[in-house]
Amino acid sequence: MQAAVLSIGTELTRGELFDTNAGTLADRLTALGFEVVRMQTVDDDLGRIVATLRELAASPVRVVVSTGGLGPTSDDLTAAAVAEAFDAPLERHEATLARIAQIFASFGRPMPPNNEKQADVPRGATILPNPVGTAPGFSLERDGTLFFFMPGVPREMDAIFEDSVKRALGPLVRPSGHQIRLRTFGLTESELATRAEALFADVPDVTLGYRASFPEIELKILARGDDPRECEERARALAQKAREALGDAVFGDETTSFPAAVGEILRRRGLTLATAESCTGGLLSAMLTEMPGSSEYFLGGSVVYANRAKTAVLGVSPETLRAHGAVSHETAQAMAEGAREIVDADLAVSITGIAGPGGGSDEKPVGTVYFGLAARGRKTVSFHRRFRGDRERIRTLAAYVALRLVKRAAEGEDLEAP
Amino acid sequence: MQAAVLSIGTELTRGELFDTNAGTLADRLTALGFEVVRMQTVDDDLGRIVATLRELAASPVRVVVSTGGLGPTSDDLTAAAVAEAFDAPLERHEATLARIAQIFASFGRPMPPNNEKQADVPRGATILPNPVGTAPGFSLERDGTLFFFMPGVPREMDAIFEDSVKRALGPLVRPSGHQIRLRTFGLTESELATRAEALFADVPDVTLGYRASFPEIELKILARGDDPRECEERARALAQKAREALGDAVFGDETTSFPAAVGEILRRRGLTLATAESCTGGLLSAMLTEMPGSSEYFLGGSVVYANRAKTAVLGVSPETLRAHGAVSHETAQAMAEGAREIVDADLAVSITGIAGPGGGSDEKPVGTVYFGLAARGRKTVSFHRRFRGDRERIRTLAAYVALRLVKRAAEGEDLEAP
Numbered sequence: 001m002q003a004a005v006l007s008i009g010t011e012l013t014r015g016e017l018f019d020t021n022a023g024t025l026a027d028r029l030t031a032l033g034f035e036v037v038r039m040q041t042v043d044d045d046l047g048r049i050v051a052t053l054r055e056l057a058a059s060p061v062r063v064v065v066s067t068g069g070l071g072p073t074s075d076d077l078t079a080a081a082v083a084e085a086f087d088a089p090l091e092r093h094e095a096t097l098a099r100i101a102q103i104f105a106s107f108g109r110p111m112p113p114n115n116e117k118q119a120d121v122p123r124g125a126t127i128l129p130n131p132v133g134t135a136p137g138f139s140l141e142r143d144g145t146l147f148f149f150m151p152g153v154p155r156e157m158d159a160i161f162e163d164s165v166k167r168a169l170g171p172l173v174r175p176s177g178h179q180i181r182l183r184t185f186g187l188t189e190s191e192l193a194t195r196a197e198a199l200f201a202d203v204p205d206v207t208l209g210y211r212a213s214f215p216e217i218e219l220k221i222l223a224r225g226d227d228p229r230e231c232e233e234r235a236r237a238l239a240q241k242a243r244e245a246l247g248d249a250v251f252g253d254e255t256t257s258f259p260a261a262v263g264e265i266l267r268r269r270g271l272t273l274a275t276a277e278s279c280t281g282g283l284l285s286a287m288l289t290e291m292p293g294s295s296e297y298f299l300g301g302s303v304v305y306a307n308r309a310k311t312a313v314l315g316v317s318p319e320t321l322r323a324h325g326a327v328s329h330e331t332a333q334a335m336a337e338g339a340r341e342i343v344d345a346d347l348a349v350s351i352t353g354i355a356g357p358g359g360g361s362d363e364k365p366v367g368t369v370y371f372g373l374a375a376r377g378r379k380t381v382s383f384h385r386r387f388r389g390d391r392e393r394i395r396t397l398a399a400y401v402a403l404r405l406v407k408r409a410a411e412g413e414d415l416e417a418p
Numbered sequence: 419m420q421a422a423v424l425s426i427g428t429e430l431t432r433g434e435l436f437d438t439n440a441g442t443l444a445d446r447l448t449a450l451g452f453e454v455v456r457m458q459t460v461d462d463d464l465g466r467i468v469a470t471l472r473e474l475a476a477s478p479v480r481v482v483v484s485t486g487g488l489g490p491t492s493d494d495l496t497a498a499a500v501a502e503a504f505d506a507p508l509e510r511h512e513a514t515l516a517r518i519a520q521i522f523a524s525f526g527r528p529m530p531p532n533n534e535k536q537a538d539v540p541r542g543a544t545i546l547p548n549p550v551g552t553a554p555g556f557s558l559e560r561d562g563t564l565f566f567f568m569p570g571v572p573r574e575m576d577a578i579f580e581d582s583v584k585r586a587l588g589p590l591v592r593p594s595g596h597q598i599r600l601r602t603f604g605l606t607e608s609e610l611a612t613r614a615e616a617l618f619a620d621v622p623d624v625t626l627g628y629r630a631s632f633p634e635i636e637l638k639i640l641a642r643g644d645d646p647r648e649c650e651e652r653a654r655a656l657a658q659k660a661r662e663a664l665g666d667a668v669f670g671d672e673t674t675s676f677p678a679a680v681g682e683i684l685r686r687r688g689l690t691l692a693t694a695e696s697c698t699g700g701l702l703s704a705m706l707t708e709m710p711g712s713s714e715y716f717l718g719g720s721v722v723y724a725n726r727a728k729t730a731v732l733g734v735s736p737e738t739l740r741a742h743g744a745v746s747h748e749t750a751q752a753m754a755e756g757a758r759e760i761v762d763a764d765l766a767v768s769i770t771g772i773a774g775p776g777g778g779s780d781e782k783p784v785g786t787v788y789f790g791l792a793a794r795g796r797k798t799v800s801f802h803r804r805f806r807g808d809r810e811r812i813r814t815l816a817a818y819v820a821l822r823l824v825k826r827a828a829e830g831e832d833l834e835a836p
Contacts, residue, residue: 015445281707
C-alpha cells in the first residue's frame with residue numbers, strides 16, 4: 001500500500017530547521033510494510049497547504065502522515081487548511097480544551113488565549129491524544145485516503161505515532177516479513193554494506209537496509225514471506241549470523257544507543273566508572289547520564305579544560321604537562337589514573353585531544369586524540385587516534401571511541417587500540 | 419520568485435538516509451531571495467519521477483533544484499525521466515565521457531561500462547560541471563520553469579551549486595525585504611507570540627515568524643518592501659523595539675546559541691568559569707565547550723554524580739550531605755564554592771537535582787533542581803526551581819537556567835531567582 005509523508009512549515013522551506021520527522025516517518029512506515037512514494041514539504045501558506053492536501057487526496061497514496069502547523073501561533077495553519085480542503089469546518093473539542101487548560105494549571109500558569117485554537121479540529125476528525133504536549137493530533141479520511149496530522153515537535157510526533165497512528169495503520173497492511181535491526185558502531189556504511197551483502201549473497205528472500213545516525217549505523221535485516229512466525233524465526237537466525245560475522249561492531253538491537261549498551265554492561269557486571277575529559281568537554285559524561293539509573297555505575301567525571309584543572313583536580317603533574325604536552329600518552333594515562341583514584345572507581349577513561357578548528361600543529365594536527373584507561377589492579381594503558389571532520393564530529397567520535405574502550409575493559413578483553 | 423526543491427531516491431523514501439541536501443538547498447535558495455514553497459521527495463520509480471517533473475513544470479514555481487539519481491547504477495533514473503517528461507531524448511556528451519574516463523584513468527582503473535551513462539544528457543540541456551566527482555549536473559528550461567539537476571552526494575551537490583547554479587540563479591531574484599532573527603530563552607512560544615504580536619499590531623508591512631529549537635525560540639521579523647536599504651533600516655528599528663520590550667529573554671541575533679552568547683559575555687569581560695554538575699551529568703559543560711575558543715573562559719567542570727564524588731572532588735562535607743541531602747541549597751552552595759576554589763575561577767555555577775524518572779519524593783519531586791553560584795568576592799547564593807517534563811527536558815532546562823545565572827552574574831546584575 002502506498003503512503004506519503006507531508007511536512008508543513010516555513011521554517012523547513014526556508015531551511016532554518018532540519019526536518020528529521022520526514023525521515024523518521026519514512027522509516028517507520030516502511031517498517032510497517034508501506035511503500036512510501038512521496039514526501040513533501042509545504043510552507044505555512046493556507047492556499048498551498050489546501051492545494052497539497054487536495055492533490056494528495058486525489059493521488060494513488062492511501063495513507064498520508066503529516067507533521068507541523070498545529071502550534072498556537074498565527075502561522076500554524078494545518079487545522080484551518082484541512083477544514084478548507086475537505087469542507088470540514090473547525091469545531092471546538094471541549095475535552096481537549098480542558099486538557100490543555102489543565103496542563104497550564106499544573107505549571108501554575110493561566111492558559112494563553114492563543115492556545116485555545118489547539119482544541120479546534122475539523123468536523124468528523126478523530127483526536128489523537130498527545131501524551132507529552134498541548135497540541136493533540138487528529139486523523140480523518142477523505143476520498144479513500146487516510147490522513148494523520150501530528151505536531152512537528154519530534155518527541156510529540158513520536159509519542160503520538162507510537163500511541164495512536166501505528167495502531168490505526170497496523171490493520172491496513174499485511175507485514176511482508178519480519179525485520180530485525182542491529183545497531184553498529186565502528187564500520188563505515190560501505191564497509192557494513194559490503195560485509196553484510198557478502199554474508200547474505202546466497203540467502204533467498206532477505207532484504208538488507210541501512211540507516212545512518214552518526215556515529216551509529218543500523219543494519220536492517222528483513223526476512224520476506226507470508227508466514228509471520230516463519231519469517232520471525234528466519235530473521236532471528238539471520239541476525240545471529242550477522243552478529244557473529246560483524247563481531248563487536250554490533251552493540252545492540254532496536255532502540256538501545258551505544259552509551260546505553262555500555263552502561264548496561266557496567267550495571268550487569270557491577271562495575272563503577274569515572275571519566276576525565278578535555279576536548280570532549282563533558283560530552284562523554286552527558287551521554288553516560290542520559291539513561292535513568294546511570295548513577296548505579298557512573299560515579300562522576302572531571303572536565304579538565306585548562307591545564308591548571310588537570311593538575312588541581314586530577315593530579316596530573318606540571319612536569320608531565322610540560323614535558324609531553326596536554327595531548328599525549330602520558331597526560332591521558334595520568335588523567336585516567338587521577339579520575340579513577342579520586343572516587344575509587346573500578347574503571348576510568350580519559351580523553352585529551354585537539355577538537356579544532358584551532359590548536360593544531362604539524363606534529364599534532366586537529367583531530368589528534370589520546371585516550372587513557374585505568375582499571376583497578378591492571379596496568380594503565382593509552383591509545384592514540386586521529387579523526388577527520390569538524391569540531392562536533394571529532395568530539396562525538398572521541399566520546400564513542402572512549403565508550404568502546406570502556407566496553408572492552410568491562411568485558412575483560414585485552415585492550416587493543418580502540 | 420517561487421522555487422521548489424526535489425530529492426530523488428528510494429533510500430530517502432525508505433528512511434535509510436536522512437536528506438540533508440533538501441534543507442541545505444532550501445536555506446541557500448532563501449538566502450538568494452527565492453520563496454521556497456515546495457520540497458518534494460520521490461522514489462526511484464521512472465513513472466513517478468516523470469509525473470513529478472511534469473507537475474512541477476505546470477506549477478507556479480519558476481525554479482526547481484533537484485538532487486539524486488545521476489549515479490551509474492540501474493536505479494539512477496533522473497536523466498531518463500527528464501528525457502521522457504520533457505520529450506528531450508538522451509544524447510551522449512562526448513566531452514563529459516572523456517572527462518569521466520580521465521578520472522578513472524587518474525585512479526589507474528578502467529572506466530566501468532556503467533559509468534558511460536553519466537555522459538548521457540537530455541537534448542538541449544546545459545552541462546553543469548562536477549569538479550569533485552564523475553556525474554555532471556545539467557540544467558534545462560521547460561514551460562517557463564528552470565530545472566537544475568545535481569548528484570545526491572552532498573559535497574558534489576555543494577560544489578556544483580556554488581560553481582554553476584548560484585551564478586545562473588542570481589540575476590533572477592530581487593530580495594523582497596529584510597529579515598532579522600532574535601533568539602530568546604525563557605518565554606514559551608505562545609507567550610513570545612502574544613507579546614510580539616501585541617507589540618507590532620499596528621505596524622504595517624511586517625511579518626512575524628517563530629522557530630522553536632528547544633529550549634530556544636527564535637523570533638523572525640521581516641520588514642517587507644522593495645527598497646532593500648529602507649527595509650533593512652526598518653527591520654533594525656523593529657528589532658530594537660522588540661529587544662527593549664522582551665528584555666533579557668532576547669540573548670542574541672541570528673546563529674548564536676545561548677551557550678555561545680553566555681561564553682561571549684565571559685570572554686568580553688575577561689571572566690573565567692567553572693561548573694559543578696550532578697543531575698545534568700556534564701550537559702552544561704558540553705554545551706559550554708561546543709564553541710571553538712571556549713578554553714579562553716571555561717576552566718573546567720566536575721560531574722559529581724555519586725555523593726562520594728561530591729565530597730572527594732569538591733569538598734562538600736559529609737555532614738552537609740547528611741543533614742540537608744544532595745539536592746538542597748546547602749549542597750548547591752558547597753558545590754559551587756568547591757568548583758570555584760579548586761581551579762581559582764572568577765565564577766562557578768552548580769546544579770543538583772532530580773532528573774527522574776526515579777528518585778523523587780513528596781518533598782522533592784522529580785524536576786526539583788537547586789542551583790548555586792559562587793563569585794570571587796561575593797556571597798555565594800542558591801536558588802530552587804521545579805521543572806516539568808521528562809528526563810531530557812529537565813536536564814536541558816536546568817543547564818539553560820544555570821547559563822542564565824552565569825550570564826546575570828557575569829553582567830554584574832543582582833542575582834534574583836533565575
